[in-house]
Amino acid sequence: xxxxxxxxxxxxxxxxxxxxxxxxxxxxxxxxxxxxxxxxxxxxxxxxxxxxxxxxxxxxxxxxxxxxxxxxxxxxxxxxxxxxxxxxxxxxxxxxxxxxxxxxxxxxxxxxxxxxxxxxxxxxxxxxxxxxxxxxxxxxxxxxxxxxxxxxxxxxxxxxxxxxxxxxxxxxxxxxxxxxxxxxxxxxxxxxxxxxxxxxxxxxxxxxxxxxxxxxxxxxxxxxxx
Amino acid sequence: xxxxxxxxxxxxxxxxxxxxxxxxxxxxxxxxxxxxxxxxxxxxxxxxxxxxxxxxxxxxxxxxxxxxxxxxxxxxxxxxxxxxxxxxxxxxxxxxxxxxxxxxxxxxxxxxxxxxxxxxxxxxxxxxxxxxxxxxxxxxxxxxxxxxxxxxxxxxxxxxxxxxxxxxxxxxxxxxxxxxxxxxxxxxxxxxxxxxxxxxxxxxxxxxxxxxxxxxxxxxxxxxxxxxxxxxxxxxxxxxxxxx
Numbered sequence: 302x303x304x305x306x307x308x309x310x311x312x313x314x315x316x317x318x319x320x321x322x323x324x325x326x327x328x329x330x331x332x333x334x335x336x337x338x339x340x341x342x343x344x345x346x347x348x349x350x351x352x353x354x355x356x357x358x359x360x361x362x363x364x365x366x367x368x369x370x371x372x373x374x375x376x377x378x379x380x381x382x383x384x385x386x387x388x389x390x391x392x393x394x395x396x397x398x399x400x401x402x403x404x405x406x407x408x409x410x411x412x413x414x415x416x417x418x419x420x421x422x423x424x425x426x427x428x429x430x431x432x433x434x435x436x437x438x439x440x441x442x443x444x445x446x447x448x449x450x451x452x453x454x455x456x457x458x459x460x461x462x463x464x465x466x467x468x469x470x471x472x473x474x475x476x477x478x479x480x481x482x483x484x485x486x487x488x489x490x491x492x493x494x495x496x497x498x499x500x501x502x503x504x505x506x507x508x509x510x511x512x513x514x515x516x517x518x519x520x521x522x523x524x525x526x527x
Numbered sequence: 528x529x530x531x532x533x534x535x536x537x538x539x540x541x542x543x544x545x546x547x548x549x550x551x552x553x554x555x556x557x558x559x560x561x562x563x564x565x566x567x568x569x570x571x572x573x574x575x576x577x578x579x580x581x582x583x584x585x586x587x588x589x590x591x592x593x594x595x596x597x598x599x600x601x602x603x604x605x606x607x608x609x610x611x612x613x614x615x616x617x618x619x620x621x622x623x624x625x626x627x628x629x630x631x632x633x634x635x636x637x638x639x640x641x642x643x644x645x646x647x648x649x650x651x652x653x654x655x656x657x658x659x660x661x662x663x664x665x666x667x668x669x670x671x672x673x674x675x676x677x678x679x680x681x682x683x684x685x686x687x688x689x690x691x692x693x694x695x696x697x698x699x700x701x702x703x704x705x706x707x708x709x710x711x712x713x714x715x716x717x718x719x720x721x722x723x724x725x726x727x728x729x730x731x732x733x734x735x736x737x738x739x740x741x742x743x744x745x746x747x748x749x750x751x752x753x754x755x756x757x758x759x760x761x762x763x764x765x766x767x768x769x770x771x
Contacts (some may be wrong), residue, residue, distance in 0.1 A: 347694025347743075378538040385545060392549045399556050403563035406571065406591065414690050414697065464694075500695065500743040 313439065321443040325451035328523065331424045332455040333513045338424040342456055342509060343502040345418065349472045352460035354411055356453035358419050361397070363445040366390055366425055370433035371441035377434070386429040387420075394419050424452055459508045467499030567591075572622075573598040576656050578685035579671035580647050583702060601647045602656075610642040614764025617641060627669060630660040642761045652676045657762050661754025664746040666690035668699065668754060674713065678766040684708045686751060696747030704748075707731050707738040713759055718767035720760060725752040 312318075331337045338359075345351040369389055370377075377385050398416050401409035419425070428448055433441040464470055469477035469488070478487015480495060498504050517523045530537060574594045578586050580601055589597055607621035621643035629640050645656040653676045660669040670686035684705050691697040698704055712735065714720050721736050725748040731739030740748035 345693050351693040376532075376541065378532050378541050380533065380538055381542055385541075388545060388549055392553060395553060396556055399560050399564075402567065403560035406567040414693050417690070497742050 318440055318443050321440055322447035322450075325444075325447040326454065327451075327516075328520065330451045330455065330516075331427070331448050332452060332509060333516055334523065335427065337427045338422050338452055339506075339509070341418045341422050342452075342459060343505040345415070346456055346460035346463050346505050347467065347500055348464050349457065349460045352453075352456045355415055355418070356449065356456050358412060358415055359422060359424065359452055360446075360449040362390065362393055362419050363425050363428060363449045364442060365393055367428055367433040367441040367445035368438050369393075370429045371436060371438045374434050374436075382434065383426075383430070386426055389429070390425055391420050424448060455509065455512065458512065459505055462508055463499045463504060466496045467504075469495055570594050575685045575687060576602065576645055576647075576658075576671050579656055579673035579683045580649060580654055581683070601649055602645050603648070604645070606646040608644050608646070610644065610761045610765050612637050612640060612642070612761050614761045614766075614768065616765075619643075621645065626658055626660050627667060630667070642758075644762060644765075647673075654682055655762075657759065659754050659758030661750050661757065663688050663691045663699075663750040664696050664744075665692070668747065668750050670699075670751070670754070672708070672713075672755065672759065678769070679712045679714045679718075681708050681711050681713065688747065691747045692744070694743075695741065696744035698741045698744055699747055699751055704739075704741060708755075711736060711738065714763050714766070718763065718770050720763045722756050723752055725749055 325331055328334065332339065332342055341355060341359075345355050366386075366389055370386060373385070373389075394416055398409065398412070401412060428444060432444045436444070461471065464472075465476060469475060469480065475487070477493060478489045479485060480489045570591050574589060574591070577589050577594065577598055581589070604622050609617040609619040609621050609624065611617050619641055622645075624641045624643045626641070626643070629635055643658060645658075647654045647656060655674040655678060657672045657674065658669070659672060660667060662668065666689040668686065668688045668691065670684060672681060673683040674680065675682040686699040686705065688697060688699060691699065711723070712721065724737050725731075725740040726734075726737045727740055727745070729739055731737045738752070
């Protein structure tokens, strides 16, 4: 690893490094372009709060994981690299979970459901395998940052749409009123109904599909040729 | 010095080293954090009981810090009792019973399970808190049912879960779901149990013994229904003996 240090280092925020952050936000988005992390995007985008918590958790795990894998990249035997990557993610998540349960029990309760989802999130394994295994820690850090934000904005956008039309609220705050029987108010008194389809996972796929459609019609270079 | 990273020896060595490092790290962290976690769980248990006893406004003042003192204000653990599956009294300390552990333990026979009940006093009135545990879609669900001093009207409840789907099954802990249970009666005038049903057609607020389920969280809602119907039985039997 000492060889890495001796090379003339490029500036920390060089064009190339900045691109690592900005690319995954748009033209190389992990969800809409690479179609990774779809499972968690379907499962937890019913409410905005869940989307935010999940994004924060992925941000944390991806940054630490990417840097750790990048530091170990010259030591990991290639035949068992996937297992090593898996061990790193799983241990990281468990350590964080244990520490939160001991010192921040309220946060831990919110996150408990996500632990399994983070470990199995393909974006994390995808970035380890595709980027951190071949790059130095700093670019890996930038890459993790870009990809988790790329993941986050899609997740949050989808959950805003689903919560608004599925439950009539935003971050738990009622926007269209309340549909509770006996105490309706707002739009619901006029016969408005929540779209229950929005609550079901397939709707997330349809919304992601629409985002992909919009994105590719704006940037036709993204359309694959067959 | 070049090491052949593709050799079997290196691969095995790396794997062994990795397992040892990760194993020691995880075991160490688990041991170090265990006392803190247990303390948090105890506080949480008290908070869950308080949530079932108190009104929404009163419960909003409960924090992890004041939970212990507030709990002692309402609940005297010396009054708590433990029943067996037929509703007969048992001589065991109630608070330390881990009903989740007993529920998980497939080898434990039904007749050896403990059914604790906490007795609270609010505004001079007695309230009976019945803990229950069951299965959701992905993992355990649990809760507390608080009965009024008539021993049959549900005064309050709290539900929680470990791994239910956020936004769907996980909603059982929200007020709108709990509200459906409040005011329902668990037994008729003779003290016989009336079974609950979680319904989808939104008739829960009008019909007795029916509670509105959660859209998209049917299996979890049904899990809560099964849990309540099963866990209440020993207590109903006990209350019946009291009334005689």
